Amino acid sequence: VIHLEHISKVYQMGTVQIHALRDVSLDILPNQYVAIMGSSGSGKSTLMNILGCLDSPSGGSYHLSGNDVSNMKDKELARIRNQEIGFVFQTFNLMPRSTALDNVALPLVYAGYSQKARRNKAKEVLESVGLGNRYNHKPNELSGGQRQRVAIARALVNHPSIILADEPTGNLDSTTSYEIMSLFDELHRQGNTIIVVTHEEDIANYAQSIVRLKDGNVESIEENTER
Amino acid sequence: VIHLEHISKVYQMGTVQIHALRDVSLDILPNQYVAIMGSSGSGKSTLMNILGCLDSPSGGSYHLSGNDVSNMKDKELARIRNQEIGFVFQTFNLMPRSTALDNVALPLVYAGYSQKARRNKAKEVLESVGLGNRYNHKPNELSGGQRQRVAIARALVNHPSIILADEPTGNLDSTTSYEIMSLFDELHRQGNTIIVVTHEEDIANYAQSIVRLKDGNVESIEENTER
Numbered sequence: 445v446i447h448l449e450h451i452s453k454v455y456q457m458g459t460v461q462i463h464a465l466r467d468v469s470l471d472i473l474p475n476q477y478v479a480i481m482g483s484s485g486s487g488k489s490t491l492m493n494i495l496g497c498l499d500s501p502s503g504g505s506y507h508l509s510g511n512d513v514s515n516m517k518d519k520e521l522a523r524i525r526n527q528e529i530g531f532v533f534q535t536f537n538l539m540p541r542s543t544a545l546d547n548v549a550l551p552l553v554y555a556g557y558s559q560k561a562r563r564n565k566a567k568e569v570l571e572s573v574g575l576g577n578r579y580n581h582k583p584n585e586l587s588g589g590q591r592q593r594v595a596i597a598r599a600l601v602n603h604p605s606i607i608l609a610d611e612p613t614g615n616l617d618s619t620t621s622y623e624i625m626s627l628f629d630e631l632h633r634q635g636n637t638i639i640v641v642t643h644e645e646d647i648a649n650y651a652q653s654i655v656r657l658k659d660g661n662v663e664s665i666e667e668n669t670e671r
Numbered sequence: 672v673i674h675l676e677h678i679s680k681v682y683q684m685g686t687v688q689i690h691a692l693r694d695v696s697l698d699i700l701p702n703q704y705v706a707i708m709g710s711s712g713s714g715k716s717t718l719m720n721i722l723g724c725l726d727s728p729s730g731g732s733y734h735l736s737g738n739d740v741s742n743m744k745d746k747e748l749a750r751i752r753n754q755e756i757g758f759v760f761q762t763f764n765l766m767p768r769s770t771a772l773d774n775v776a777l778p779l780v781y782a783g784y785s786q787k788a789r790r791n792k793a794k795e796v797l798e799s800v801g802l803g804n805r806y807n808h809k810p811n812e813l814s815g816g817q818r819q820r821v822a823i824a825r826a827l828v829n830h831p832s833i834i835l836a837d838e839p840t841g842n843l844d845s846t847t848s849y850e851i852m853s854l855f856d857e858l859h860r861q862g863n864t865i866i867v868v869t870h871e872e873d874i875a876n877y878a879q880s881i882v883r884l885k886d887g888n889v890e891s892i893e894e895n896t897e898r
């Protein structure tokens with residue numbers, strides 16, 4: 445469902461070029477569960493932004509479900525970002541003046557739900573990440589791990605078939621991490637495609653294969669024999 | 672050097688009271704290295720904000736180097752926050768329109784350094800966290816782990832004797848985490864007091880003792896026999 449061919453991403457900083465991604469080719473099948481690892485600055489989030497149709501590469505091609513993403517119109521890209529892909533950002537990106545409930549309900553507005561249906565659906569997803577008693581808190585009235593879970597809930601609320609999670613357990617204790625990874629396991633079991641960036645081997649071991657990035661290139665892809 | 676007695680912190684949300692901290696009493700000696708653990712929402716960051724003189728408790732008392740913090744004037748509190756305590760925030764809190772260099776140099780402005788001295792000192796500290804080649808990047812031109820390291824560098828630039836680090840390795844791969852924890856070990860060896868909030872047992876094991884919070888209370892304090 446995901447076909448990347450010779451993807452590169454270069455940032456121009458004055459006279460200096462930063463090669464965030466150099467040459468990444470990757471195939472991810474439907475219902476596959478992939479972990480992406482690599483050192484700080486190796487290009488993981490840059491790769492996730494391209495996969496999530498939030499950024500375009502400098503070179504190479506990205507085919508999603510057989511269609512070339514660079515040929516898609518804005519309206520189709522917006523629909524894909526809202527309905528097909530759920531993105532958990534490394535730095536959460538919550539709306540600071542809205543409650544947890546309103547943050548989670550926002551993707552449902554684009555999907556055309558009524559206000560009552562949005563509130564009920566958003567509350568349900570917040571409960572599934574353990575935040576049933578925090579839904580009327582704004583982000584600055586929540587702990588770091590609670591904000592992270594609001595970001596996770598928002599990514600899942602439209603039942604996307606592709607879940608992109610950038611360090612989803614970075615701020616969570618082991619018990620809460622286990623709850624989130626069990627939730628991802630269930631989503632995988634339901635047929636969805638899951639891609640998780642993590643720096644923790646324990647979290648990577650929930651996936652079927654582990655892609656390791658190094659300096660903007662794919663260093664290795666290992667099958668996880670424990671799954 | 673740190674003496675907390677029956678500290679509580681309550682937030683009023685409409686008619687509901689949230690007890691972020693219920694009854695925390697704790698003594699931390701000079702040159703002690705303490706790790707704080709506990710589930711998401713158990714009160715760790717709230718405790719750190721009180722320790723860092725960034726927030727005041729609802730009840731109880733906090734004595735720092737023998738002085739009651741609640742009796743201190745604003746000028747003295749500002750001096751302590753700038754010179755005595757280095758704080759690494761869980762969500763970094765960098766200035767978005769300034770470069771890494773300017774973010775790290777800011778505490779040196781209050782400390783009265785010349786511009787040339789500030790730039791040199793800030794570059795030196797950024798190099799010590801592996802960001803020597805990223806100092807003119809703004810936060811949105813940095814990876815998550817790079818932003819985290821800018822926050823760490825900024826906390827250390829004024830050579831504070833008390834370092835409060837809230838999840839300093841949450842976005843770092845194992846090699847980079849090891850570099851940061853080695854840096855903290857060196858600062859500890861130099862006589863400073865280190866308090867680290869972490870959800871990872873590997874990181875907590877660098878400390879001499881581990882304080883575990885649960886629902887706003889201290890559940891246990893264990894000596895780390897491996898140190």
Ligand SMILES: Nc1ncnc2c1ncn2[C@@H]1O[C@H](COP(=O)(O)OP(=O)(O)OP(=O)(O)O)[C@@H](O)[C@H]1O
Binds near residue numbers: 584
């Ligand atoms: N301004 C606020 N208003 C209301 N409740 C708050 C506020 N700030 C924090 N809380 C609540 O206080 C509790 C403790 O928050 P705190 O940030 O200290 O947790 P934490 O242990 O650091 O969690 P994490 O590991 O997720 O970062 C949480 O349940 C949070 O929802």
Ligand SMILES: Nc1ncnc2c1ncn2[C@@H]1O[C@H](COP(=O)(O)OP(=O)(O)OP(=O)(O)O)[C@@H](O)[C@H]1O
Binds near residue numbers: 491808842
């Ligand atoms: N807008 C930008 N301009 C210049 N350089 C950038 C920009 N965005 C990212 N970079 C650089 O590209 C590289 C890759 O960044 P990326 O965020 O993909 O890393 P990462 O693997 O996600 O790291 P981390 O584990 O720290 O989150 C980094 O070295 C970063 O400094």
Ligand SMILES: [Mg+2]
Binds near residue numbers: 815
């Ligand atoms: Mg990243």
Ligand SMILES: [Mg+2]
Binds near residue numbers: 715717
């Ligand atoms: Mg916290």
